[in-house]
Amino acid sequence: MLKASIAVLASGGGTNLQALLDAQARGELKSGEIRLVIADRPGIGAIARAQAAGVACAVAVRREAGFEAQVQELLAQYRIDMAVLAGFLGILSPAFIRTFGKPILNIHPSLIPSFCGKGFYGLRVHQAALDYGVKVTGATVHLVNEVPDGGKILLQRAVDIRPGDTAETLQRRVMEEAEWKLLPQAVETAAAEIVEEKENLS
Ligand code: GAR
Numbered sequence: 001m002l003k004a005s006i007a008v009l010a011s012g013g014g015t016n017l018q019a020l021l022d023a024q025a026r027g028e029l030k031s032g033e034i035r036l037v038i039a040d041r042p043g044i045g046a047i048a049r050a051q052a053a054g055v056a057c058a059v060a061v062r063r064e065a066g067f068e069a070q071v072q073e074l075l076a077q078y079r080i081d082m083a084v085l086a087g088f089l090g091i092l093s094p095a096f097i098r099t100f101g102k103p104i105l106n107i108h109p110s111l112i113p114s115f116c117g118k119g120f121y122g123l124r125v126h127q128a129a130l131d132y133g134v135k136v137t138g139a140t141v142h143l144v145n146e147v148p149d150g151g152k153i154l155l156q157r158a159v160d161i162r163p164g165d166t167a168e169t170l171q172r173r174v175m176e177e178a179e180w181k182l183l184p185q186a187v188e189t190a191a192a193e194i195v196e197e198k199e200n201l202s
Contacts, residue, residue, distance in 0.1 A: 002202075004032040004081040004194035006187065007074070009088040010039055011062070012122070014046030015175055016086035016107055016183050021053045023184035032191030036078045038071055040090060068096045075100060081194050084187055085144065089121045094146035103190055104144035107183045109174050111156055112140040116149035126167040126174070135161050137170065139178035141186040154189070155182045 010017050017037060023029040037050035040062035050057035056078070060070040067090075075083060085092075085106040097104060108116055108125070115128045115137070129137045138158040143151035157178040161170060 001030075002195050002198055003030075004191035004198075005035045005079055006032045006082050006084060006191065007036040007038060007078060007080040008034055008046075008050075008084045008086050009071070010037065010044065010046035010086055011041070011089040012044055012046065012087050014044065014049045014087060016179055017046050018049050019180035020084065020086060020184055020187060021049065021055070023188070025053075029184055029188050029191070031188055031195045032082065036074060036080065038074060040067075040088065046087070062090045068093060072096065072099055082187075082190055084183070086183060091118065091148050092144065097144060097146060103194070105154065105183075105186060105190060106142055106144050106149070106151070107179055108140045108142065108149050109137075109171065109179060110140065111136070111138040111158060112142060112149055112153060116140075118148050120149070123167045123171055126170040129161065130165060130167060130170065137161055137174060139174055139182055141182050154186045157182055 008017050020034060024034055034055050037046060037055055037057040039047045039059045042059050047057050058074050060067055081102055083104045110116055110125050115125050136158050138156060140153055141155045142153045145151035159174050159177045
């Protein structure tokens with residue numbers, strides 16, 4: 001069966017990458033195949049997770065010059081149809097997005113348009129939600145465009161904030177109740193669309 005080839009970009013522990021790998025192993029990510037993981041620095045958890053799953057993994061250091069060109073080259077080399085930012089904490093330039101020209105999905109740990117955009121990543125997002133005092137937060141999967149966290153929303157799920165939550169407890173609950181479920185679903189839907197387009201062209 002024709003599949004969309006997927007690259008996953010990660011910056012840290014890689015639990016969202018793991019959710020995608022697990023969905024693939026369970027047969028729930030059936031329209032796409034994760035062919036490449038790009039880690040944005042050496043030694044991060046995402047690398048070990050890719051290796052354990054037998055998926056090719058490359059390191060491109062985000063803070064070094066030439067990062068985007070290196071990623072672009074890898075995406076071309078592996079003939080990637082869709083990139084997934086799964087805990088990728090950088091912001092890709094408009095030129096990068098234009099040059100790739102294919103869907104890029106991102107998971108963000110809040111209900112966009114709250115607590116998003118430049119400077120809102122990882123635990124900072126959850127700390128901002130706690131500081132503001134909102135009672136509900138959640139996660140969003142969206143398409144990446146030239147506005148940070150500003151592309152079309154694909155899926156969202158709400159998560160309650162509980163008295164006594166810290167940024168860490170809230171991050172964990174948002175991951176368990178929302179991120180790890182939403183991301184594989186959204187990736188499967190996007191992959192199925194790519195496969196359909198490919199089939200229409202062939
Ligand atoms: C996740 O909560 C993800 O949503 C967030 O970083 C964490 C990475 O965890 N991403 C952002 O904040 C992007 N703006 P992971 O490495 O275990 O998937």
